[in-house]
Amino acid sequence: MRTAVISANRVTKSFGTTNVLTDISVDFPAGITGLLGSNGAGKTTFLSLVLGFEPRNGGGLTVLGHDPQTAGPEIRAQMGYSPEHHHLPSDVQAADLVRHMAQLHGLPQQASTERASDALWLVGLGEERFRPIGTMSTGQRQRVKLAAAIAHDPALVLLDEPTDGLDPVQRDDMLELIHRVGNEYGISVVLSSHLLEEVERICDHVVIISNGVVIRSGNIDEMRGDRTGVMVELDGGHELVAATLRQAGLVVDIVGSRLMVDAPPQPGADPYWIHDYIRDVVAWAQVGMRRLGDQTISLEDVFLESNDAASSDAGL
Amino acid sequence: MSSQIHDLGYRPYEGERAGVAWAVRSLAVHSMRRALGLKRAGRHKIVPTLTIGFAFLPAIVMVGLSLFLSGFSLDDLFSYGDYHGFTSFALFLFTAAAAPGVLTTDRTSGMLAMYLASPLNRTTYVLAKGIGIFAVMFLVTVAPIVFLVVAYTIVGAGPGGLLDFLELMGRALLAGAISAAFYTGLGIFVSSIPKRWGIASVSIIAALVVPSIVTGILTEGAQAPDWVAYMSPAAMMGKAWEHILGDVSFNGLAIDRLSGSLVVLAAVAYAAAFLAMTWWRYQNVEVDR
Structure with a gap:
């Protein structure tokens, strides 16, 4: 230590x-x-x-x-x-x-x-x-x-x-x-x-x-690393893919050409099941996929989140 | 045979490290150098050189006259105790140049923050600056009178025996040291207040000259009590020199009617009070970080 x-x-x-x-x-x-x-x-x-x-x-x-x-x-x-x-x-x-x-x-x-x-x-x-x-x-x-x-x-x-x-x-x-x-x-x-x-x-x-x-x-x-979830960047078909993922119970935000997918934890499941599932949905929708990976969080996100939380605690 | 340049990279320091006393010494020496314009552009050397020259000038002239005019004696022109009066202008100028140059610039250049990030603190910083100025003040207070005593002794116009010589030298050192302490105290205290070097310099000259004029008018013109003369730095230091060097003159002024011993004590008290006020000021001074 x-x-x-x-x-x-x-x-x-x-x-x-x-x-x-x-x-x-x-x-x-x-x-x-x-x-x-x-x-x-x-x-x-x-x-x-x-x-x-x-x-x-x-x-x-x-x-x-x-x-x-x-x-x-x-x-x-x-x-x-x-x-x-x-x-x-x-x-x-x-x-x-x-x-x-x-x-x-x-x-x-x-x-x-x-x-x-x-x-x-x-x-x-x-x-x-x-x-x-x-x-x-x-x-x-x-x-x-x-x-x-x-x-x-x-x-x-x-x-x-x-x-x-x-x-x-x-x-x-x-x-x-x-x-x-x-x-x-x-x-x-x-x-x-x-x-x-x-x-x-x-x-x-x-x-x-x-x-x-x-x-x-x-x-x-x-x-x-505090954040969980997956980011997928697509050439098109965002609405279709997002709707399909939501039907499966996932929380999906569309941010520009990217879908930010939050997956609920599944005890005992393969930690990469969500990646496989998204890949399959994108293949089914027949759209081009540029990138698939874990959501990354920047220090800016941490800073802004922390500031927001501190402001809420202070009743501001 | 070919040579190679090796990049040694960063090397940890494994040697000895001195403590606060070394830091005080280092800053005092650095301050002395700056006050004298050493390792600085030529223009920074002009005032120290001229004022030190002015402080030695009466002594050089007197020794020269003794050498070249037979039968000439120091008593024909002035006594040892008068020496302060002949050089007070140089002392004022030197104080006004030296003290602000090593104190105000630290606050405006941001060096104060860097000094206080070293083993020095606010108290030891003031101590180091005081020691530095006090040491260079010796060049215009102690050195000329010591030179005069030694030179006169060499040319046969000084004290008669070794004991007389040692006594006179002791008195000269004491008088010079007290005036060095007084001017150091006044110089660093006034320099601790304004941010600008020029304002501090002018303020020091004003603090030395204006009270002398005002107290002169009050005591001689307005019949103010004699103790008002304690507020005249120039008159006080002159009287202190005369008292210490045993050459008391009486010109009928208020300062002449004051006790010589009390004037010497007052000069020392002034120096201590100025140092204490400078210390207090620096406990509260805002550090530009």
């Missing part, structure tokens, strides 16, 4: 009379975890508590086995952080900034210099490392922040919207880099984002926050 790098139990945080986090109870396992939520959901506030920037109002929180409120410096020495903003001091060279951050995290001068250089090569800025940050593009600055977050070889990095301001090609490159950090470098990653697609692409786990509450968390593949 993988141990949790972050474990939160009924964490609350308010600023004045505004309750930003009302109940955060979740474990972040080792690996790459996406922290997902719309803007204002409480993601950045939660990261602030993880880093020990702010004291929480209630609940328990451990990061790498310690409470950030009482052991902040010890925890942060083992963590890397890439903030959401990408201003950075314009007249400082990338290598100097990364070296400085490595030193602050406890590395001696020479090791800091060497690892800063290595980290900048790893993020693709080896040739650019002596350039002042003010002359760099947004994509390059995001890479500098990532290099600064990993140069001291942390156990955990928090990346807050690391693809913000990047064009599609730069975004792909950044996601690939983060994937390498989490899988090849052995560093656990918490990727805070409001972009479902990028979380779905590189994360093993996801934690979805809405209005200061964790509304869903778990392994992404398992979440997708």
Whole structure:
């Protein structure tokens, strides 16, 4: 079993009379975890508590086995952080900034210099490392922040919207880099984002926050697997096939050129009986079949369903 | 023989890791470098270079005169205790350039969030910045007077014996250290308030010059009580130097009528209060994440 790098139990945080986090109870396992939520959901506030920037109002929180409120410096020495903003001091060279951050995290001068250089090569800025940050593009600055977050070889990095301001090609490159950090470098990653697609692409786990509450968390593949049913894509004859399937007691929705078929569970039956049955009906109807397979669920579906459920529970 | 480039990939770090004290030292050294414009564009070096030059200028002139004019003595122009008065303009400028440059920019460039994500916290961050500024302030407070004492001793115009030399050196170090602490405290406190570098700089100059003018008018023109002079940084620091270096002059001003020891204590208290207020300000400052 993988141990949790972050474990939160009924964490609350308010600023004045505004309750930003009302109940955060979740474990972040080792690996790459996406922290997902719309803007204002409480993601950045939660990261602030993880880093020990702010004291929480209630609940328990451990990061790498310690409470950030009482052991902040010890925890942060083992963590890397890439903030959401990408201003950075314009007249400082990338290598100097990364070296400085490595030193602050406890590395001696020479090791800091060497690892800063290595980290900048790893993020693709080896040739650019002596350039002042003010002359760099947004994509390059995001890479500098990532290099600064990993140069001291942390156990955990928090990346807050690391693809913000990047064009599609730069975004792909950044996601690939983060994937390498989490899988090849052995560093656990918490990727805070409001972009479902990028979380779905590189994360093993996801934690979805809405209005200061964790509304869903778990392994992404398992979440997708929650749904049963079959999807069949046809060239024509949708109504005929759908009507025939409904006569057999199946629930069928027509979505464009696809039929979404929900099959009731049949204990003891071949798990693929429904596939065979649909194939036979389509053959009988003599229409062309393009695709037949399990219904897949996207993270977007999970996110929207979870949000709807949370809204219903809240009586909204 | 052919050579090959090997992609070493990511290498875990197995070496030693220092703690918070190392982080404070690293940030203090980084702040000193930035204040002096080191590893920065040439324009960032202009003000530090000029102000340090101004702070040394009286000492260099005096040593030069001693070397080339026979029979010239320091007492002909000014005493050691007057040195602060000759260099106060340079001190003001240096404070106004150094402190905002290492504090306000951290808040506007987002570096504060990155520092607070390291082993530093809000208290150790302020401590590191304070140490960094205090160290560079030595260049304009302690270094010139020490240079003057040493140079005078070398050219035979300084203290007579070793004990006198050591005593004078001790007094010079104390006077310089107190003024370095005072200007550091004032500089970092004022720099902790506005977001813009320029506003912080102008505010520091104003905080140093305006009270001196106002208290001068109040005590000499409006017959205000003498203790009002405690609110004039320039007059106070001048008096403190005179008291510590044993060269008390009396010009009939309100500051001259105050106890020298109390003025020194007041200067130290001001420095401590400024540091405490800066600490308090940074406990509440909003971090741009």
